[in-house]
Amino acid sequence: MDTQLDQADYRLLELLQADARTSIAKLAETVGLSEPACYRRIQRLKRLKIIEREVAVVSPRTMGWPLTMIVLVTLERERTAILDRFIRKLQSVPEIVDVWYVTGDYDFALRVVARDMESFETLTREVLYADNVVKNFKTLVTMRSVKSQAPLVAASRDLE
Structure with missing residues (x-):
C-alpha cells in the first residue's frame, strides 16, 4: 500500500x-x-x-481518578520472558493508563491514576513491591497537566 x-x-x-x-x-x-x-x-x-x-478523551478526575503519577521502574533482569510477563502484568492493571518501555536509567515509564494516595500505595504493593523482578521504582506525583495529547504535526515543515 x-x-x-x-x-x-x-x-x-x-x-x-x-x-x-x-x-x-x-x-x-x-x-x-x-x-x-x-x-x-x-x-x-x-x-x-x-x-x-x-x-x-475523558478527564480522569471526572471518573474518580484525581491523582496522576509518573512511575519510573527498573527491573533486576531484562530477559525476553521476564519483559513479556511484566508487560502483560502492567497491561492488566486499569490504574496504569500508559506504559512505555524506555532506554536509560529506567526500563519502564508508567502513567498511573489513583483515587487517593492510599489506593496508589495498594497498587505499588500489589504490582511493584510484590514482583521480585522489580529492582526499584521512582514516583513523580503530577501537580497539573500543562500539555496533554497534543496533536502531531508533520515532522518536516517543508511540506507547507
Whole structure:
C-alpha cells in the first residue's frame, strides 16, 4: 500500500486530531477537496493505520481518578520472558493508563491514576513491591497537566 502522504493528508490529520467528529463537508471545505475525495483519503489513512483509532478523551478526575503519577521502574533482569510477563502484568492493571518501555536509567515509564494516595500505595504493593523482578521504582506525583495529547504535526515543515 502507498503510505506517501501529501499536504492535504497532513492537513486532514491535523484537523481530525483537533476534532475527530468534524463533518466530511467541513473537512473537505477546509482542505480544498471534494467530499468524496476527502472521505476516500480518511478511509485510506485508517486502512494504513496512520489513524490508529478515534476516541473520546475523558478527564480522569471526572471518573474518580484525581491523582496522576509518573512511575519510573527498573527491573533486576531484562530477559525476553521476564519483559513479556511484566508487560502483560502492567497491561492488566486499569490504574496504569500508559506504559512505555524506555532506554536509560529506567526500563519502564508508567502513567498511573489513583483515587487517593492510599489506593496508589495498594497498587505499588500489589504490582511493584510484590514482583521480585522489580529492582526499584521512582514516583513523580503530577501537580497539573500543562500539555496533554497534543496533536502531531508533520515532522518536516517543508511540506507547507
